[in-house]
Amino acid sequence: MERILIVEKLKIIISSILKVDNLMMNDTISAKDVEGWDSLSHMVIITEVEKFFKIQFKLKELNKLTNMGNLISLIELKLN
Amino acid sequence: MLFNSAIFLLFFTLFILLYWLVFNKIVKVQNIFLLLASYFFYAWWDVKFLLLLITSSLAYFYLGIYISKTENTKWQKSLLYIGIFQGIGLLLFFKYYNFFILPLLGLFHSLNVNFNFHSLNIILPLGISFYTFKGIGYLVDIYNDKIKPTNDPVIFLTYLSFFPTLLSGPIDSAHSFIPQLEKKRAFDFSQSLDGSMQILWGFFKKLVVADNCAAITNYLFDNYPTLPASSLLLASFLYTIQLYADFSGYSDMAIGFSRLLGFNVTKNFNFPFYAQNIADFWQRWHISLTSWMTEYVFTPLSFTFRRTGKIGVVFAILINFILVGFWHGPNWTYILYGFLHGCYFIPLVMQDRMAKVKLKDRLFPTSIELVKMLGTFSLVMFSLLIFKASSLSQAFSYFSHIISFTVFEIPLVFNIQSTLVVIFFCIIVLLVEWFQRHKDHALQFFPITNKYHFYSRSLLLSFLFWAIILWGASGNKTFMYFQF
Numbered sequence: 001m002e003r004i005l006i007v008e009k010l011k012i013i014i015s016s017i018l019k020v021d022n023l024m025m026n027d028t029i030s031a032k033d034v035e036g037w038d039s040l041s042h043m044v045i046i047t048e049v050e051k052f053f054k055i056q057f058k059l060k061e062l063n064k065l066t067n068m069g070n071l072i073s074l075i076e077l078k079l080n
Numbered sequence: 081m082l083f084n085s086a087i088f089l090l091f092f093t094l095f096i097l098l099y100w101l102v103f104n105k106i107v108k109v110q111n112i113f114l115l116l117a118s119y120f121f122y123a124w125w126d127v128k129f130l131l132l133l134i135t136s137s138l139a140y141f142y143l144g145i146y147i148s149k150t151e152n153t154k155w156q157k158s159l160l161y162i163g164i165f166q167g168i169g170l171l172l173f174f175k176y177y178n179f180f181i182l183p184l185l186g187l188f189h190s191l192n193v194n195f196n197f198h199s200l201n202i203i204l205p206l207g208i209s210f211y212t213f214k215g216i217g218y219l220v221d222i223y224n225d226k227i228k229p230t231n232d233p234v235i236f237l238t239y240l241s242f243f244p245t246l247l248s249g250p251i252d253s254a255h256s257f258i259p260q261l262e263k264k265r266a267f268d269f270s271q272s273l274d275g276s277m278q279i280l281w282g283f284f285k286k287l288v289v290a291d292n293c294a295a296i297t298n299y300l301f302d303n304y305p306t307l308p309a310s311s312l313l314l315a316s317f318l319y320t321i322q323l324y325a326d327f328s329g330y331s332d333m334a335i336g337f338s339r340l341l342g343f344n345v346t347k348n349f350n351f352p353f354y355a356q357n358i359a360d361f362w363q364r365w366h367i368s369l370t371s372w373m374t375e376y377v378f379t380p381l382s383f384t385f386r387r388t389g390k391i392g393v394v395f396a397i398l399i400n401f402i403l404v405g406f407w408h409g410p411n412w413t414y415i416l417y418g419f420l421h422g423c424y425f426i427p428l429v430m431q432d433r434m435a436k437v438k439l440k441d442r443l444f445p446t447s448i449e450l451v452k453m454l455g456t457f458s459l460v461m462f463s464l465l466i467f468k469a470s471s472l473s474q475a476f477s478y479f480s481h482i483i484s485f486t487v488f489e490i491p492l493v494f495n496i497q498s499t500l501v502v503i504f505f506c507i508i509v510l511l512v513e514w515f516q517r518h519k520d521h522a523l524q525f526f527p528i529t530n531k532y533h534f535y536s537r538s539l540l541l542s543f544l545f546w547a548i549i550l551w552g553a554s555g556n557k558t559f560m561y562f563q564f
Contacts, residue, residue, distance in 0.1 A: 063224040
């Protein structure tokens with residue numbers, strides 16, 4: 001799957017979980033820049049991402065994530 | 081050497097003069113001086129356990145280097161576990177040995193099996209709960225490739241033993257603190273002035289509010305069976321403010337002293353009594369412990385249970401908060417306190433109301449905000465009755481006493497005048513912190529822009545100064561969180 005498609009799908013998943021309308025998606029934003037993205041909703045997002053893309057993360061991989069760009073790259077890596 | 085003692089102020093004055101005037105040229109020399117001063121400070125309290133602090137710090141330091149160097153993931157994991165087990169092992173031995181060993185002995189005794197173990201009169205090394213968490217967090221972050229280990233033992237040892245935060249936190253993460261030790265620090269007048277203001281507010285909360293509240297709550301809790309339920313309710317209210325004023329006062333001092341040395345230490349409290357629900361409260365109360373637990377306990381647990389939906393989340397929260405409670409010490413009251421807070425989260429999780437609540441930027445709260453604040457405060461106050469009790473039976477006795485019609489009577493106190501004065505000081509704390517709730521601390525002032533700000537600030541500062549002189553409790557009472 002192309003990166004641009006991943007970003008699109010990811011935007012839909014995150015927006016519906018956090019109930020935000022205009023989510024800004026770029027590589028540098030992190031959880032603390034998005035209202036409502038806390039330790040709890042983080043795991044809900046991760047679970048939904050795993051279900052949608054049919055992939056599985058390792059905790060160590062998640063611990064390394066610092067921004068949206070990392071998350072997109074990780075999904076890309078898992079899919080290819 | 082308490083922060084609020086003359087000997088500490090003398091030590092700090094001498095130290096800071098040498099720190100900025102003599103040892104400021106080379107950062108390595110300044111760090112060595114800071115490390116030696118931190119060990120001197122610790123030895124003044126607890127010379128017996130200085131060696132324990134040094135050896136366990138060195139263990140974390142070398143394990144960090146080896147975890148990073150080794151390519152073999154299994155070996156890496158083993159080294160991480162060695163580090164975690166040595167930290168938790170020491171904590172379990174010094175803090176929880178009798179808690180676990182006595183019931184076990186009782187169980188074996190009832191089965192007619194007798195072992196040669198016996199209870200020990202163990203003294204808790206000061207600060208162990210705090211420096212252990214720093215050390216374990218450091219190793220986990222290296223294992224997760226979040227940070228690179230430092231190769232400078234002085235920097236690492238200073239990180240673990242930095243004297244303003246050594247005994248009771250805040251628990252700073254390695255990735256925010258170690259870089260500050262690596263670079264040259266310059267004296268900044270405005271930072272230092274702001275730090276001094278924070279120290280003043282800490283002194284006010286500790287000496288005027290917490291210690292004076294303690295005199296009243298001690299009397300009320302000691303004599304509650306002979307007093308009406310309203311007295312116990314008043315004690316419970318004052319104890320909530322006392323615990324906050326004591327621990328946040330200590331934290332304000334620790335952060336303020338650190339800023340005088342050129343360090344930015346993590347925030348430990350963010351005006352928790354204005355929290356709109358219990359999740360909001362825990363994002364504002366003992367923040368450094370909550371953040372640590374979220375990162376290293378809650379996240380792995382919720383990751384493990386992530387396929388079980390909300391039940392898994394609730395389970396992760398309950399375990400997390402039971403451990404938060406147990407962290408305070410080997411007593412079932414702390415476990416129940418933590419469990420109760422975990423239960424407080426259940427309705428929020430079930431109704432998806434966990435998201436951070438923002439207070440509107442108004443002079444006074446709306447009626448809904450006020451109701452939510454009072455509700456959250458009451459839940460915390462209720463839980464602190466368990467926290468305060470020395471045993472579960474005493475906690476239940478408090479509750480059975482408080483549920484009575486005498487709760488509507490005028491509370492009886494030892495000295496009505498001093499109680500009213502203390503309540504007045506509590507209100508001052510709540511008001512000043514409300515108006516300053518968007519700042520880093522209650523006495524943070526931006527440059528004076530008009531005469532009104534100048535006069536109101538001068539009035540507040542002189543009031544605090546005279547309150548400390550006239551009402552500041554004497555006798556160098558220790559900080560409540562030193563016991564943890």
